[in-house]
């Protein structure tokens with residue numbers, strides 16, 4: 369990932385995209401950019417800045433191109449990512465200068481239809497088209513991440529089989545994505561399931577492709593699941609500052625793992641994230657002020673950074 373600083377773990381901030389997608393109140397473009405600038409100043413190696421969905425379906429992202437272009441103009445050694453649910457979205461994201469495209473194929477057939485109105489096979493083909501489009505960018509290498517929502521369960525179908533997750537992962541690897549992301553869209557995963565799924569997906573896609581994990585904290589198991597991921601060898605994790613987030617097609621899904629809490633856990637364990645936790649709190653203050661009615665869920669924000677922080681043995 370980007371940045372010169374030595375890191376043991378890469379955290380991708382998904383607040384401006386995944387975090388904002390359920391927030392009804394529109395955050396002004398200028399405020400989003402101030403928030404992203406403050407986030408970038410914390411040392412985050414990657415920020416998922418916007419979603420290139422049609423503005424009619426998610427008015428919050430009507431300014432996606434302005435956000436990505438504005439983010440690219442900020443001076444920082446970090447990567448600007450954007451969600452591209454289809455080829456049109458990918459064209460717009462690339463045109464705005466996105467350096468990483470997040471594409472998705474749900475493991476659950478029902479979630480795929482609800483979220484993208486396409487079945488998994490058609491969505492895999494679209495990801496293949498997006499990879500080809502990204503490879504045509506002149507003079508720069510745009511990374512494509514193939515994310516698999518509902519990798520650990522689905523609010524519509526319930527249990528999602530390991531075979532389904534592995535088949536989608538193998539199809540995505542075949543389509544040429546740079547990494548595979550396992551996403552717990554609804555937050556039903558547990559540490560044992562996380563370990564088992566990572567092992568199975570590793571067998572399905574081989575050792576060469578990197579893995580990313582994305583957890584929601586619906587059942588309070590987000591950090592435990594990340595720990596299971598770390599033990600299984602994954603070092604790239606998504607998180608949203610203030611624990612913002614949800615999924616419009618996954619009722620009951622609560623926020624992402626809070627970036628503040630994840631940084632706290634990892635740094636206290638002696639792992640380097642490269643992220644300044646005080647600057648992170650200051651960045652989240654911008655968001656909190658812009659969304660006074662939104663409930664933020666970060667233990668570190670509520671308790672404050674304790675004196676023991678940074679005193680890891």
Ligand SMILES: [Zn+2]
Pocket residue numbers: 386551552553582584613614615624
């Ligand atoms: Zn999510």
